[in-house]
Amino acid sequence: MGRPAVAILGTRGIPAAHGGFETLAERLAQHLANRGWRVTVYCQHEVASLGRRFTPSTWRGIELVHVEVARKGALATLAFDWHCTRHAAGRDALCLVLGYNGAPFLPWLRLRGRTILTNMDGIEWRRPKWNHAVRGYFWVSEWIAAWASHRLIADHPAIADHLATRRPRSAIATIPYGGDPVTEAPTAPLDALGLTPQNYLLSVARIEPDNSILPIVRAFSRRRRGARLVVLGCLSDANPYHRAVRAAAGDEVLFPGGIYDPAQVRALRFHARAYLHGHRVGGTNPSLVEALWAGNAVIAHDNVFNAWTTGPGQFAFRDEDALEAAIHLALTEPESLAPARAAARRRAAEAFAWSEVLARYEAELIALAELAGSRQATPVSVRPDAAPRPR
Structure with missing residues (x-):
C-alpha cells in the first residue's frame, strides 16, 4: 500500500516568512510528513525573466515545488496559482487549497480527477480596501471555490455560517488557526x-x-x-x-x-x-x-x-x-x-492548540481520501467529533 499524498496550494510557500497561511502550511506539512504522508508544497518565486518554471527541492522530508513567475503583484499571484493548479492536476494526491484567490482554476482540478479541500479564509469581498471590480472577482471566486471543492474549511463559526449560504453545512468543517504558548522572551x-x-x-x-x-x-x-x-x-x-x-x-x-x-x-x-x-x-x-x-x-x-x-x-x-x-x-x-x-x-x-488543529486537518484529509477511494492513510487518533466525515 502506497503512502497517502497531499499537495498544498495557495500560499507563497515554506519555510514560512509572510503570514498566517504560510505558517499553517509549514506546521501542517511537517505534521503530515512525520505521520507518513507524501507532502508537496508549492512555493512562489517572482523573477525578472523566466528561467525554469518548476524546480523541485526537499525540506525536512517535504517536497517543495518552486514556481517561477515573471510578473509582479496580483498578476504574479494569479499566474502562480494557475501554474500550481496545472502541475498539481497531474499528481495523484489530495489537494489542500488555502484561500480562494485562484478559485477560477479549481474546476480544472476537478476535471482532472483531483479531490479538493479548501480553507475559505475570510470574506474577502467585504473588505473596504478593494474597488468594485476586485470585490466582484472575490465574490465570484468564493462561489466557485465553494462548489468546485469537495469539502470546505471555515476557520471561525461565523465564517461557517456564511459558507452555509453557499453549500450545505454537511460540506463544511470548522477548524481555527493554531498557536504556541509564549511564557518567556528576551528583551x-x-x-x-x-x-x-x-x-x-x-x-x-x-x-x-x-x-x-x-x-x-x-x-x-x-x-x-x-x-x-x-x-x-x-x-x-x-x-x-x-x-x-x-x-x-x-x-x-x-x-x-x-x-x-x-x-x-x-x-x-x-x-x-x-x-x-x-x-x-x-x-x-x-x-x-x-x-x-x-x-x-x-x-x-x-x-x-x-x-x-x-x-x-x-x-x-x-x-x-x-x-x-x-x-x-x-x-x-x-x-x-x-x-x-x-x-x-x-x-x-x-x-487554538496546534496539536488539535493539525489532527483535525489530517482527519479531514483521511476522510476525503476514503471518500474518493484513494489510498488508505495510516489511522490517526482524534476525538470522534473532531472532524465530521464528508457526505
Missing part, C-alpha cells in the same frame, strides 16, 4: 527599538482601513501617555491611508515597519502592556491567536469575529471614544489587566 528586540517592557501597547497588522489602524493611532495620540504605541506593519508614502496614519501619530507612536522574524515578534508581544486589534472583517485572525498565546490583555474591535476568538474577559470597542477609554485604563490601571491576561491563556489553550 533584546525591545532594546533595539528603545522600548521598555510593559510600557508600550502593540498593534500587529496590515496598515489598512478595515484593520482600524487610523482610529487606533488617533485614539492613542489624543494626549500624552508616558508610554509608546508600537504599530508593526509596512507603510508607504505613496498610499493615502498610510500618509493619514503617519499624520495622525503623536511622537509617542513608533512605526518599526514590517518585522517578520518570529522571535522578535514573540518578544514584542510578550512584553507589551496590551495588544490592540482593530480588525473588522475576517475569521480567526492569526495575529489575535498569537496574542492570546502570549498572554496579552486584548483591546479588540467589537464584532462577532473577534468576540468569539478572544472569548470573555477582554476589552472591546465600537468607536474611537471607547477605544481611547480602554487605552487609558490599560496605561493607568495596570492591575486591571491581570484577569484579561489569565483569560487569554485559558482561551488559547482551550481553542
Whole structure:
C-alpha cells in the first residue's frame, strides 16, 4: 500500500516568512510528513525573466515545488496559482487549497480527477480596501471555490455560517488557526527599538482601513501617555491611508515597519502592556491567536469575529471614544489587566492548540481520501467529533 499524498496550494510557500497561511502550511506539512504522508508544497518565486518554471527541492522530508513567475503583484499571484493548479492536476494526491484567490482554476482540478479541500479564509469581498471590480472577482471566486471543492474549511463559526449560504453545512468543517504558548522572551528586540517592557501597547497588522489602524493611532495620540504605541506593519508614502496614519501619530507612536522574524515578534508581544486589534472583517485572525498565546490583555474591535476568538474577559470597542477609554485604563490601571491576561491563556489553550488543529486537518484529509477511494492513510487518533466525515 502506497503512502497517502497531499499537495498544498495557495500560499507563497515554506519555510514560512509572510503570514498566517504560510505558517499553517509549514506546521501542517511537517505534521503530515512525520505521520507518513507524501507532502508537496508549492512555493512562489517572482523573477525578472523566466528561467525554469518548476524546480523541485526537499525540506525536512517535504517536497517543495518552486514556481517561477515573471510578473509582479496580483498578476504574479494569479499566474502562480494557475501554474500550481496545472502541475498539481497531474499528481495523484489530495489537494489542500488555502484561500480562494485562484478559485477560477479549481474546476480544472476537478476535471482532472483531483479531490479538493479548501480553507475559505475570510470574506474577502467585504473588505473596504478593494474597488468594485476586485470585490466582484472575490465574490465570484468564493462561489466557485465553494462548489468546485469537495469539502470546505471555515476557520471561525461565523465564517461557517456564511459558507452555509453557499453549500450545505454537511460540506463544511470548522477548524481555527493554531498557536504556541509564549511564557518567556528576551528583551533584546525591545532594546533595539528603545522600548521598555510593559510600557508600550502593540498593534500587529496590515496598515489598512478595515484593520482600524487610523482610529487606533488617533485614539492613542489624543494626549500624552508616558508610554509608546508600537504599530508593526509596512507603510508607504505613496498610499493615502498610510500618509493619514503617519499624520495622525503623536511622537509617542513608533512605526518599526514590517518585522517578520518570529522571535522578535514573540518578544514584542510578550512584553507589551496590551495588544490592540482593530480588525473588522475576517475569521480567526492569526495575529489575535498569537496574542492570546502570549498572554496579552486584548483591546479588540467589537464584532462577532473577534468576540468569539478572544472569548470573555477582554476589552472591546465600537468607536474611537471607547477605544481611547480602554487605552487609558490599560496605561493607568495596570492591575486591571491581570484577569484579561489569565483569560487569554485559558482561551488559547482551550481553542487554538496546534496539536488539535493539525489532527483535525489530517482527519479531514483521511476522510476525503476514503471518500474518493484513494489510498488508505495510516489511522490517526482524534476525538470522534473532531472532524465530521464528508457526505
